[in-house]
Amino acid sequence: MTPQQISEVSRRAHCLYSEAAVERALDNMAAAISAKIGASNPIVLCIMNGGLITTGKLATRLDFPLQLDYLHATRYRDQTNGSDELRWEAYPKLNLSNRVVLVVDDILDQGLTLERVLSYCRAQGAEAVYAAVLINKAPARKLSPVVADFVGLEIGDDYVFGYGMDYKGYLRNAAGIFAVAKLDL
Numbered sequence: 001m002t003p004q005q006i007s008e009v010s011r012r013a014h015c016l017y018s019e020a021a022v023e024r025a026l027d028n029m030a031a032a033i034s035a036k037i038g039a040s041n042p043i044v045l046c047i048m049n050g051g052l053i054t055t056g057k058l059a060t061r062l063d064f065p066l067q068l069d070y071l072h073a074t075r076y077r078d079q080t081n082g083s084d085e086l087r088w089e090a091y092p093k094l095n096l097s098n099r100v101v102l103v104v105d106d107i108l109d110q111g112l113t114l115e116r117v118l119s120y121c122r123a124q125g126a127e128a129v130y131a132a133v134l135i136n137k138a139p140a141r142k143l144s145p146v147v148a149d150f151v152g153l154e155i156g157d158d159y160v161f162g163y164g165m166d167y168k169g170y171l172r173n174a175a176g177i178f179a180v181a182k183l184d185l
Contacts, residue, residue: 006170013161013178017153022134022163022177025152026054029132030061032150033102037130038064040100045092047117048072050106053164053172054134054152058104069094071120075113086116097125106164107135108151111144118146134163135177153177159185 017025044062046055048070059068072089101121108114114131121129132150138157155177161167162174167184 001168001170006167009167009180009184010161010171010174010178012181012184014181015176016155016158016160016179017177019175022153023057025134026057026061029134029150029152030058033058033130033132034062034064036149037100037102037128038062040128041065041067042100042102043067043069043092043094043096044102044104045096045121046070047103047105047113048090049172050164050166051104054106054132055104058132067094071117073113073117086113092124095124096121098127100128100130101126102130102132104132106133107137107160108133108146108148109137111142111146114148115144115146135160135165155179
């Protein structure tokens with residue numbers, strides 16, 4: 001896509017949550033996470049690329065000892081429709097055995113990626129595994145029963161971008177959560 005095409009997609013999009021609303025949601029998530037696992041010396045595990053911004057913004061709000069790591073597992077590959085195949089680009093470097101793990105992602109949509117990542121962490125011997133997502137999408141599209149332990153915001157069945165979520169590899173850096181116009185899908 002050209003920069004002009006991406007600018008048009010952004011211009012036609014509808015703002016669902018302002019930057020201020022997202023920041024308040026992150027504050028609330030951090031408070032809940034701190035209360036639940038703050039004393040457990042957790043590993044905070046970012047799912048790349050979508051979870052990068054959410055993880056970074058949460059990490060600065062978590063005032064307790066923790067280690068950060070990441071993994072890269074994708075079903076979308078910069079497309080708007082995901083496949084059932086999860087492609088692992090990178091595995092965590094830290095040993096998850098006997099550790100509390102907080103998996104952070106941008107959105108819980110169909111649930112397949114998160115379900116498989118959580119299963120992976122358990123298979124690595126994690127003592128406990130929790131999931132935090134900035135956005136929980138309406139259950140109509142769910143292909144998995146997985147639920148997140150910590151959720152920032154809820155949306156309907158919109159295709160969204162901003163705060164880590166992308167439109168064809170672009171617009172992850174948008175300051176807010178925006179719904180893509182139907183004509184751009």
